[in-house]
Amino acid sequence: MAVLRVRDFDIHLGYFTGVDQRRLVDLLRACLVQAPLVRPVTPRGTPMSVRMSAAGQFGWVSDRAGYRYEPVHPSGQPWPAIPDMLINMWHDLVPDARSPECCLINWYDATAKMGMHQDKDEADLSQPVVSVSLGDEALFRMGNQTRGGKTESVWLRSGDVVVMAGAARTTHHGIDRVRAQSATLLPKGGRINLTLRVVT
Numbered sequence: 001m002a003v004l005r006v007r008d009f010d011i012h013l014g015y016f017t018g019v020d021q022r023r024l025v026d027l028l029r030a031c032l033v034q035a036p037l038v039r040p041v042t043p044r045g046t047p048m049s050v051r052m053s054a055a056g057q058f059g060w061v062s063d064r065a066g067y068r069y070e071p072v073h074p075s076g077q078p079w080p081a082i083p084d085m086l087i088n089m090w091h092d093l094v095p096d097a098r099s100p101e102c103c104l105i106n107w108y109d110a111t112a113k114m115g116m117h118q119d120k121d122e123a124d125l126s127q128p129v130v131s132v133s134l135g136d137e138a139l140f141r142m143g144n145q146t147r148g149g150k151t152e153s154v155w156l157r158s159g160d161v162v163v164m165a166g167a168a169r170t171t172h173h174g175i176d177r178v179r180a181q182s183a184t185l186l187p188k189g190g191r192i193n194l195t196l197r198v199v200t
């Protein structure tokens, strides 16, 4: 399968077939019944444009109290289990890593974006993060270890999987925009991004 290497990011183009993407969406719908999407607010109270949920032992949440991992959904219910398809993908792509403890589920409508940031709320930054894109295409921007400097962008398509290991793990990154109606996977459009992480 084709792997595109951009900076230290490995992008597995079309890792999931159309059939597998549809299976995955069905499994995620069941997860979202147990753990509905919420629109997080930043610690300053600004609503994010992305809606979020999670599966696994921990979910990442943001509210006025700050950013953190929590063992339960804001409703108080435990997060659903991470679907086996995703666990299998993780061990296929990062065989030396510990098992994932969180699958963050990000949902983007056509206007949503995610500003440049680093993921540093996990205890062991030597462990990789693996990200799956489903639905509409998104412009993914990769920066540097510190804020600013030159960036490089790539369109992520439905079924693509990005592995962030080594230097990429702590690189600044973000989503500039979603290309509306660029995929047929989700009947009402939009994009789902799944990121699997080791939290502890």
Ligand code: MD3
Pocket: 104, 106, 114, 118, 119, 129, 131, 138, 140, 162, 164, 168, 169, 170, 171, 173, 174, 175, 193, 195
């Ligand atoms: C690089 N998600 O959830 S996926 C995030 O498409 C996040 O929803 C974006 O950034 C999205 O934190 C980008 C690619 C990605 C995900 C996690 C990373 C890149 C990463 C963690 C560390 C370094």
Ligand code: FE
Pocket: 117, 118, 119, 173
């Ligand atoms: Fe991130």
